[in-house]
Amino acid sequence: MVAATLRLETADGTVVAERCAVASTYLARFRGLMWRRELPEGEGLCLQNSGSIHMFFMRFALDVAFVDADGRILHACHTIRPWRISRVVFGSKAALELPAGTLRKLGIDRGSVLKLTPSRPGPEPPRP
Numbered sequence: 001m002v003a004a005t006l007r008l009e010t011a012d013g014t015v016v017a018e019r020c021a022v023a024s025t026y027l028a029r030f031r032g033l034m035w036r037r038e039l040p041e042g043e044g045l046c047l048q049n050s051g052s053i054h055m056f057f058m059r060f061a062l063d064v065a066f067v068d069a070d071g072r073i074l075h076a077c078h079t080i081r082p083w084r085i086s087r088v089v090f091g092s093k094a095a096l097e098l099p100a101g102t103l104r105k106l107g108i109d110r111g112s113v114l115k116l117t118p119s120r121p122g123p124e125p126p127r128p
Contacts, residue, residue: 011113017044024048039099050095058082061100066092071114
């Protein structure tokens, strides 16, 4: 079960993913994005306590940033394809899965700092 949906930003406030779901349980981390058709632009998944990922049963490539407890990227996988396994990243406290190309497009790589913040509320839906 996904625990929360937050906003993923760089240290300077650049939005990386407007909606980043947080998977904190073993089952949620294991399932991840398997069997989904896509990960839309502006979305992501944070796998807490994860030092590696697998791409089994995936239908699309991803960018993955492995971060330490301070959000500093220890290792970045650019466009990791289905049916692959990442290397083990020692010291990683989370793996942030994003649409392929996101990290390069935003100039994010090893050493960059990412942070999860509360999502900004959108406009209220009209009342009946």
